Amino acid sequence: MGYVHVYTGDGKGKTTAAIGIAMRAVGAGKKVFLAQFVKGMRYSELISLSKIPEITVKQFGLDCFIYESPKQIDIDKAREGLDLIRNIITTNKYQMIILDEANIALYYKLFSIDELLEVIESRHEDIEVIITGRKAPDKLIDYADLVTEMKEIKHYYQKGVHARKGIES
Amino acid sequence: MGYVHVYTGDGKGKTTAAIGIAMRAVGAGKKVFLAQFVKGMRYSELISLSKIPEITVKQFGLDCFIYESPKQIDIDKAREGLDLIRNIITTNKYQMIILDEANIALYYKLFSIDELLEVIESRHEDIEVIITGRKAPDKLIDYADLVTEMKEIKHYYQKGVHARKGIES
Numbered sequence: 001m002g003y004v005h006v007y008t009g010d011g012k013g014k015t016t017a018a019i020g021i022a023m024r025a026v027g028a029g030k031k032v033f034l035a036q037f038v039k040g041m042r043y044s045e046l047i048s049l050s051k052i053p054e055i056t057v058k059q060f061g062l063d064c065f066i067y068e069s070p071k072q073i074d075i076d077k078a079r080e081g082l083d084l085i086r087n088i089i090t091t092n093k094y095q096m097i098i099l100d101e102a103n104i105a106l107y108y109k110l111f112s113i114d115e116l117l118e119v120i121e122s123r124h125e126d127i128e129v130i131i132t133g134r135k136a137p138d139k140l141i142d143y144a145d146l147v148t149e150m151k152e153i154k155h156y157y158q159k160g161v162h163a164r165k166g167i168e169s
Numbered sequence: 170m171g172y173v174h175v176y177t178g179d180g181k182g183k184t185t186a187a188i189g190i191a192m193r194a195v196g197a198g199k200k201v202f203l204a205q206f207v208k209g210m211r212y213s214e215l216i217s218l219s220k221i222p223e224i225t226v227k228q229f230g231l232d233c234f235i236y237e238s239p240k241q242i243d244i245d246k247a248r249e250g251l252d253l254i255r256n257i258i259t260t261n262k263y264q265m266i267i268l269d270e271a272n273i274a275l276y277y278k279l280f281s282i283d284e285l286l287e288v289i290e291s292r293h294e295d296i297e298v299i300i301t302g303r304k305a306p307d308k309l310i311d312y313a314d315l316v317t318e319m320k321e322i323k324h325y326y327q328k329g330v331h332a333r334k335g336i337e338s
Contacts, residue, residue, distance in 0.1 A: 003325055003330070004334075005181070007182055009320070010173070010318075011317035011318065012186075012244050012317045013176055013182060013183075013186035013189075013313060013317050014320070015189065016185070016186040016187075016190045016193060017181075017182035017185040017186040018185075018189065019188070019189030019193070020182075020184065020185025020186055020187065020188030020189040021182075021185045021336070023185075023188050023189075023192065023214045023217045024185060024188070024212065024213045024214040024217070024335055024336070024338075025213070025335045025336065026216075026217040027213030027214050027215065027216035027218075027335065028213040028334045028335025029211070030335050034219075040244025043193065043196070044193045044194070044195075044196030044197040045192045045193040047195075047196035047197075048193070048195040048196040048221060048223075049192060049196075049221060051221060052217060052220060054217075059268075059284045072276070087298065091170075104285075106266065118251075127335060131170070141322065141323070143181065144323060144331050145323070145330075146181060146323055146324055146325050147322035147323040147324075148180035148320065148321060149180065149319075149320040149322050150180075150182070150317050150318075150319060150320075151319075151320050152316075152317060153177070153316035153317065153318050154310065154313060154316040155315055156172055156314040156315050161172070165197045165198050165266075166193055166196065167172075167190070167192075167193070167197075167200070168195045
């Protein structure tokens, strides 16, 4: 039986933990589908993940609305992602499905928590689901089997350091 | 200038976050040295990381003493690791050095925090250092630029689920 993990909180390490768990799963013979919601930028990790054929990455976002409010295109992209997951999650083509930043998609109401839970609930019994992003809703935390909060204790952004290629992006 | 990151706390995702950040760094053209202290088991992630030539992994442990007290061989292995890091950290051969479970090595006094900080302090200016493991000592937290606590909110071990291949190991 596959479990549902949530990585949330304001601290660093949510997406990277999902990537690390994908690498671990591949090492154990699993195939992984990594859906990145909200994100559309070519993050550095995509270049190295492309060397791992067992991990399929697909982005469903434009990477810019989070500074303002979502547009129809943001909603359309997120829904396209959810629809694709709805189709593959009932099969055993992938044994791990990562919904990176799905919490952010929920926060901006690109789709609803009830829709997401319905999709997850319909999963093939072998599939492990990993959900990341700040602000995980209580309903998701209640549903999940495993929840980790990444808590920011200290961050160099506070010292005025900006996001750096290969570290934050 | 490379920064010092610490991932600590009882929650899941410390080692996997370090692996994910290694993948991101490689995507940005960096070379990564991943030293695993205390660990000696062939974790699943090592199989997939072996496909990424820019990441070098070396283990310095036996993976068993944590249930009892450390033996001389545990101390020797950890010190061998620290000595190796001491040599490479002053060069720019790697631009990221990960000391996985170094906090556990500190906790069991396999080496001291002062020794570790002296090694880190001597680093080549381009090197980013990532340190993981529960129970990061206060002195390390004070020294680090970025600290994330992985806080366990919910864990299926509480339900009696055991560690599973490709997820926890």
